[in-house]
Amino acid sequence: MKLDVKDLSFSFKSHTVLNNVSFSSDSGECIFLLGENGAGKTTLFRCILGLLRGYAGDIRIDGISCKRMSVKEMARRISYIPQAHSPTFNYSVFQTALMGTNALMDMFETPGEKECRFVYEKLEMLGISHLAERGYAELSGGERQLVLIARALVQNSGILIMDEPTANLDYGNQFRIMERIKNLAKEGYMVLLSTHNPEHALLFADKVLILKDSSIMLYGTPEETLNPEVIESIYGIDVEIQNIPTSKGEVPIFVPCVG
Amino acid sequence: MTTATEKKRKWLLIVALAVLAVVFVVSFAIGKYPVPPDTLLHIFWSKLTGALKDWSDDIELVIFKIRMPRIFAGALIGAGLSTAGAAYQGLFRNPMVSPDVLGASAGAGFGAAVSLYLGLNFAMVSVNAFICGIAAVGVAYLISTKVKQNPTLGMVLAGIMISSLFSSGTSYIKLIADPNNTLPLITYWLMGSISSIRVSELIYASIPILSGMLVLFLLRWKMNLVAVGEDEAHSMGINTRLMRIIIVSAATMISAACVSISGMIGWVGLVIPHFARMAVGHDYRIMLPMSMIMGAGFLMIVDNFARMLATLEIPIGILTSFVGAPFFLYLILKKGDEI
Numbered sequence: 001m002k003l004d005v006k007d008l009s010f011s012f013k014s015h016t017v018l019n020n021v022s023f024s025s026d027s028g029e030c031i032f033l034l035g036e037n038g039a040g041k042t043t044l045f046r047c048i049l050g051l052l053r054g055y056a057g058d059i060r061i062d063g064i065s066c067k068r069m070s071v072k073e074m075a076r077r078i079s080y081i082p083q084a085h086s087p088t089f090n091y092s093v094f095q096t097a098l099m100g101t102n103a104l105m106d107m108f109e110t111p112g113e114k115e116c117r118f119v120y121e122k123l124e125m126l127g128i129s130h131l132a133e134r135g136y137a138e139l140s141g142g143e144r145q146l147v148l149i150a151r152a153l154v155q156n157s158g159i160l161i162m163d164e165p166t167a168n169l170d171y172g173n174q175f176r177i178m179e180r181i182k183n184l185a186k187e188g189y190m191v192l193l194s195t196h197n198p199e200h201a202l203l204f205a206d207k208v209l210i211l212k213d214s215s216i217m218l219y220g221t222p223e224e225t226l227n228p229e230v231i232e233s234i235y236g237i238d239v240e241i242q243n244i245p246t247s248k249g250e251v252p253i254f255v256p257c258v259g
Numbered sequence: 260m261t262t263a264t265e266k267k268r269k270w271l272l273i274v275a276l277a278v279l280a281v282v283f284v285v286s287f288a289i290g291k292y293p294v295p296p297d298t299l300l301h302i303f304w305s306k307l308t309g310a311l312k313d314w315s316d317d318i319e320l321v322i323f324k325i326r327m328p329r330i331f332a333g334a335l336i337g338a339g340l341s342t343a344g345a346a347y348q349g350l351f352r353n354p355m356v357s358p359d360v361l362g363a364s365a366g367a368g369f370g371a372a373v374s375l376y377l378g379l380n381f382a383m384v385s386v387n388a389f390i391c392g393i394a395a396v397g398v399a400y401l402i403s404t405k406v407k408q409n410p411t412l413g414m415v416l417a418g419i420m421i422s423s424l425f426s427s428g429t430s431y432i433k434l435i436a437d438p439n440n441t442l443p444l445i446t447y448w449l450m451g452s453i454s455s456i457r458v459s460e461l462i463y464a465s466i467p468i469l470s471g472m473l474v475l476f477l478l479r480w481k482m483n484l485v486a487v488g489e490d491e492a493h494s495m496g497i498n499t500r501l502m503r504i505i506i507v508s509a510a511t512m513i514s515a516a517c518v519s520i521s522g523m524i525g526w527v528g529l530v531i532p533h534f535a536r537m538a539v540g541h542d543y544r545i546m547l548p549m550s551m552i553m554g555a556g557f558l559m560i561v562d563n564f565a566r567m568l569a570t571l572e573i574p575i576g577i578l579t580s581f582v583g584a585p586f587f588l589y590l591i592l593k594k595g596d597e598i
Contacts, residue, residue, distance in 0.1 A: 051494070072498075074496070075494060079494060079495070080491065082490070091540075091542065092542075095483065095542050099495060107478075155495060
């Protein structure tokens with residue numbers, strides 16, 4: 001699958017949020033979106049997902065313009081993984097994941113045996129099938145995030161969009177979720193995710209897209225894009241990059257110059 | 260691949276259906292003129308098989324002319340209001356929402372009050388109530404389309420405002436109505452009652468109520484996704500704007516039609532869906548039929564109390580909460596964490 005964003009601009013009334021944003025990406029890539037709060041990350045995602053329609057420019061998936069696709073056709077190509085939230089109604093894990101099958105169903109259809117088996121397959125794959133009958137509201141943040149990923153995999157679309165998937169997770173879960181996501185990209189999914197943690201991008205990104213002042217400042221591999229000057233210009237923080245030797249080789253890390 | 264829990268839920272649904280059938284039959288026997296169960300079953304059986312009539316005309320009159328309309332009305336209105344309430348709770352992602360949230364009952368109440376004030380006949384009272392109920396929601400919906408960022412919130416707020424406008428209109432009508440004959444009529448109508456329901460009214464009202472219920476029933480699986488959230492539902496392939504229009508139209512047809520023949524029967528649409536949620540969980544595929552069954556059964560039972568409790572018939576709108584609220588409070592005390 002190929003995603004092409006071309007000359008994308010979006011404004012809320014007179015306030016420009018995105019200005020001539022263009023980039024393209026392929027299946028198997030894990031793209032990290034960096035930028036300060038209010039840089040337009042969420043707006044960019046919402047445009048790609050088709051949640052905001054009044055944009056200028058064009059978004060194409062495999063050459064087909066998203067503006068010409070129905071909601072269902074979009075859902076077959078892109079799925080959305082929101083931050084792990086607390087739900088109004090406490091659906092079970094299985095019921096939550098089953099919702100992903102909707103994109104393939106008709107208006108009045110309900111899921112049957114085949115869909116249920118598919119859901120179990122995906123829960124199994126993510127190692128959470130033992131939670132199937134538990135209520136989503138009773139899970140920890142990390143488990144909830146996995147359930148939402150399972151739901152997106154059930155949707156069976158080639159592109160996954162994640163809004164700060166590790167924002168509310170503990171230190172260990174942040175890395176476990178990131179590794180899962182990286183594996184999904186290796187299996188052929190295109191993953192677009194936003195993060196406020198540039199170190200995750202250093203470790204897990206195939207490409208980094210940096211939004212600043214409504215436009216793309218840089219787009220390329222982590223090596224090309226992530227250096228102390230860039231971090232300074234995005235976040236206004238003085239940092240140094242260091243390669244730390246570990247038991248599994250050298251790991252790059254940003255160290256803030258404080259104190 | 261159905262899990263043990265899902266099987267259990269299906270069984271609960273079947274049990275509920277059986278209980279409903281029992282309540283339905285028993286309701287024919289209960290009232291000022293009690294009919295013994297064996298006589299009742301004998302009459303039903305004879306009617307079904309076409310056997311000769313060997314019972315008195317009095318019993319025939321009580322069972323088929325007096326009790327049957329209100330039993331059917333109770334079942335229909337109870338099921339309808341519960342369905343509409345369950346649908347709205349999902350659409351607005353708020354368990355505190357009832358079918359009157361968008362102004363359907365307030366509008367219908369106003370339409371009825373004006374018609375009674377003008378001295379129109381009972382058919383016109385129902386028709387005007389129905390029209391005003393639909394109109395109130397229509398206005399609330401049109402206003403809410405101006406809210407782009409959070410359309411459901413816009414709809415609730417507009418609905419609450421429209422409701423209060425119509426309620427104050429109704430209060431004004433009550434103020435200027437003749438306290439000797441019109442005012443009691445309006446007050447009694449607004450309290451909600453199915454005791455004097457006519458068969459023709461019931462048949463007309465059942466068309467919007469049943470078709471609304473059918474639409475919501477067919478969409479039961481999609482309602483799970485709607486209940487999760489606007490953006491998420493959209494990204495999973497739900498046309499949320501279209502879905503909102505369909506759910507609101509269906510639920511409004513149901514509640515406006517219910518109110519137009521029965522007056523304001525509160526509480527059912529708010530609480531019955533919660534009973535259903537407690538029994539079978541939140542999945543609308545099974546929760547919605549459960550709400551229908553429980554709502555129908557509940558209102559038939561309450562109507563039996565309305566007939567039995569006092570020499571003067573008590574309006575059912577008063578009794579629904581009188582019977583139901585203590586039971587719900589008991590459930591909160593016992594299983595509060597599962598709500």
